[in-house]
Amino acid sequence: MTAAESVGALVRRPDLGIPRLVGRDRDLSALGQALDERPGLVVVAGEAGIGKTRLLHELLGRRPETALVAVCPPFREPYTLGPVVDAVRRLTDRVTGLPLTGLAGALRPVFPEWAGQLPPAPEPLPDAAAARHRLLRALVELVDALGVGLFVVEDAHWADETTLELLLFLRARPERSPRLVLTYRPEDVRPQSLLRRLVAQAGVTRLEPGPLDIAGTADLVSSMLGGEPVSEEFAGFLHDHTDGLPLAVEESVRLLYDRADLVCEDGAWLRRDVAELDVPPSIRDAVLERTSRLGPAARATLAALAVLEGERAPALVAEVAGLPLPEAENGLAEALAGGLLHEDRDARVGFRHMLAARSVHHALGALERGRLHRRAGAALEQELVRRVAELARHFREAGDPDRWAAYAGQAADHAISSGDPRTAFGLLLDLLAGGAVRGAAVSRLVQRMPLYAAPGNGPLRELVTVLRATAAGELAPPERTEVTWQLARLMFHVGDVEGASAEMERAVPGLVGDRPVAAVHAMMMLARPLGTAHPAAHHRAWLERAGRLVEDRPDPAPEDRLSFLMDRAATLLVLGDPAGWTAARDLPADGRTPGEVLQRARGFANLGEAAMLWGRYADARHRLDAAAALAEEHQHLRLRDLVGATLAHLDWLTGHWSGPRKWQASALDADEPVLRADALLLAGLLDAAHGDHRRARERALAAIAVGRPRGPADGSRDPSAVLARLAIAAGRPAEALAATDAAWRLVETKELWLWAAEIAPLRVRALLETGRAAEAARAATAFAAGTRGADAPVATAARLLTAALLARADGDPGRAAGHFEEAATAWTTLPRPYDALLARESAADCRLAAGEREGAVDVLREVFDGLTGLGARGDADRVRHTLADEGVRVGTRVGRPGYGDRLSPRELDVVRLLVEGRTSGQIARVLGLSPRTVEKHVHSAMRKRDAPSRTALAVAVVESGDVPLPGNAPQPPASTG
Structure with a gap:
C-alpha cells in the first residue's frame, strides 16, 4: 500500500445509519407470545435509553392488529387524556358512520372538531368523578368502534391520571378490550401514581430489557x-x-x-x-457537542422542536424558529441525517430520543427560551383545534401572565368537564403561585378550584399563604369579605380550625346581606364543634343562627334547605345532643333533582359517621349503606369512595376483618389524601392486632401526616387513640398521656364528653401506670358524669372499663373482674368483638389474681380461640403465654416463634416494675396477676439473664437496654383492657 493509500484508508469515514435492533430477539419473541397467548397487560420497563421504544416499534411492525399508539409528552404537560386524544386523531380524521351511541356525546369537550359528527352532549353531572367515568366509557366505545386491537401507551410514567384510569377501566373488561402494551421508567413513577396499581395487578406480563x-x-x-x-x-x-x-x-x-x-x-x-x-459519560454532553457541530438552521430548528415537544409539522417549526420554510426544511434535513430527529408517516418531525430533546431544551438560555415559547404560543393560537393547556404552558414560560391566565382557566374548565379535577387544581394553583392573578381575582379563582382534588395539605397551605397576602392588600369591602371567606374555608381544610373560625366570624356580616347561601355555609362551619377552644354552647348558637337565616329566606332552593337540615342533624349528634336523632328521623324522604340527591347522599354519610361516634352501629350501617347506594347510582364516585372508607372502619370495629384488609390494601395507593390516611390508620390497627406494634405506630403517624387532621370527634378514627393504645401495649404510659393530652383538653373545654369514649379508658390507665391515681379518678369521674344518661353504647362500655381499671389499681381484683365482665358484655352488644375479648382477658387476669384459677383458665381458653378466629395473632400469643404460666397448653403457636433467651412481653411487664422497686404484691395488683404468677415470671427472667438475685436481674435488664433506667414510667400490661 502506498503512503497516499494509507492516508486515504485512515481518513475514510463511514456513512452512519440508524442502528438496527440488537440483542432483543428474546424480548421481541416474549412480547409477541404474550400478546398471542395471554390476555391482559404487557409492560416494558427500563431506564431511559435502554431501547423500550425501539423494541415496541419493532413489535408494531410485525403485528396485524390496528394499533392505537399514545405517546405521553416528556415534559408532563397537564393535558387530560392528551396522549390518547392525539393518538385517536392520528388514527382517524372523522367519526361519521361509526357505530356510536348517545354516550359518545361526552367526547365533545376533547374532540371539539368533531362536534358536528358526535351525538348531542349529555346533561352535566355534579360529581367530577362521575363525569370522568362517563367520559372514559365514551372513549372506550370509540376505541371499540375504530376496531383497535392493540392499545399502546409509551412513556406511561408521564401519563396524566385520567389516561391511567382509562387503562384501569380497560383492564377491568379484558374479554372485550384491545390488548394493552405500555412502556415506562420505574424510577420516574410518582409515589401515588395509578401506574403503580396498574402494573402490580395480576395477569401482567413484564419485560425488562437489559444493557448490551x-x-x-x-x-x-x-x-x-x-x-x-x-x-x-x-x-x-x-x-x-x-x-x-x-x-x-x-x-x-x-x-x-x-x-x-x-x-x-x-x-x-x-x-x-x-x-x-x-467520550463524555453524559448523554447530554454528547448530544450538545453534536448539535454544536450543526449549521445555524439545524440548531434553530432543534431549539424550536425542544420547546414545542413531540412531533410537529415543518411549517410550525419554521415559524417558531423564525426561519423561512425552505431554510428550516434544510436545517431539519441536516438534523435528520445526523440521527437526532425522526420523521413520522405524516411528515412531521421530532426528536428520536427524549433525552436529546431535554438536553437541547435545558441548554437554552432563559431569554431564548422565553422568546421561543412566545413564538410557539402565538403560532399555536392560530390552529383550528387549540390545546389550551399547551398554550398556557407556552405563555407561562414566555412571561405573559394575561394569556397564561386565560388559557390556564380554559384548560382547568376542560379538565373539570372531563372529570379530571386534579389537573384543574394544579393549573389554577400554578396561576396563583406564579403571581399571574392578583387582587380580587384571587378569591374568584380560588372559588373555582376543586379543593377536594388537592394532592395533600401542602398545596392548600400554599393557597392560604396567597389568600393571606391578598387580604392584606387594597380591596373594596365586598372583595375583602369574599377573600376572607375563601381564606377561612382553606384554613378549615388544612386543620387550622382556631384561625379559620376567627376569619369566618369576620366574614359572616358581609355575607349575610349579599350572599345568604354562603352565609349559611359559614355559620354551619362555625357550628361544627371542631378544634377550637369554644364550649359547645358557642357552636349551638351558630347552629340556631343558621337555622333562623334559612327560615327567613322567602324561597330557599330545595337543595340548600336539604343541605342545612342534613347538616343540622349530624351537627347535633356530634355535639352529643340526642335531639339529633329526632332531626334525622324528620328529614324529608323525597328530592330527586341532582342537587338534592347529592345532599341526601352526603347527609346520610355524615349521619352514619355521627352514629358511629355514639356507638349505634346498626344505625350507622343503615345510613352509610344508603349513602353508598345513592353515590353509586348517581355516579358520585368520590363520595362513594369516602363512604367505603367509613364502612371499612365500621367492619373493623364490628369484627368483619376480611373486608378492611382488602379495602386498605387497595386504598393505600389512593390519590385522595383522606382515603390514603384512613387506609394507613386501618392498616396500623390490623398490624397492632397481628403483634407488629412498631409498624402500626409508623402507619398511624403516616396517617396524621398524609390526611386531613382528625380529632376526638372522629371517635375510633382519631389517631391519638391508636397511638395511646400502642404506647400502653409497649409499656410507655407517659407517651400514651402525651398522645391524648390535646384531645383530653379539647373535651374538657367543650364539655363534649361523648368524644372521650375512645381515649378515656386509655388515659385513666396511663395515669394509673404513671402513679397519678388521684388524677385518674378525677378523669374517670368527669367522663362518667358527662356521659351518664346519654343513650350512647360506646360511652357505657368505656365507663365500665374505667371503673374496672380503678378497682384493679385499688387492689380489688374481684370487683375489677366484675366491671371488666360488664364492659365485655357492653362491647358484645354493640357489637365490638375485639374489644369484648380484650375486656374478658383482663377480667380473667383479675380472677387469677383473686385465686379463682379454674374459671379464669376456661375464659382465657375461649378468649384465645376468639382472638385467633379474628386474626389477632399478637393478642392470642399473649393469652397463650398467660395460659402457659398456668400450666395450660393451647393449639399450635400463632405468630412469632418462642422467645428462647429473650424475655417474653409478660416477663418484661414484670421486670419493668421490679426495676422501679415494686414488690411482688404491688406488681400483681398493677398487672392484675396473682403473686405466684409474678414470682414465676421473675424466676424465669433471672434464669434467662443468669442473674443470682433480683438486684442482679434489675442491673442486667437496664444495662442490656431491655428496660428503661429507673425513674421512667412503670410498665402496664400488654392487654388494652
Missing part, C-alpha cells in the same frame, strides 16, 4: 456502519464508557463521527487514539 454486552455493543455499532466489523478494543471501550446502554452507545458513536475520530484500519472500524479521546 460487549458483543451486542459491537453489533449495534456495526449496524450503524453498514455492517462492517468493529474492533474488539473499540467495542470494549464503548461498553466501558456507556455501560451497554444502547442510546449512550449510539450517541457516542455519532459524536466520534462528528469529531472525525472514526477510522477504518485493517478491515475493522476503531477510534483514532485511545489515549487522547475521552
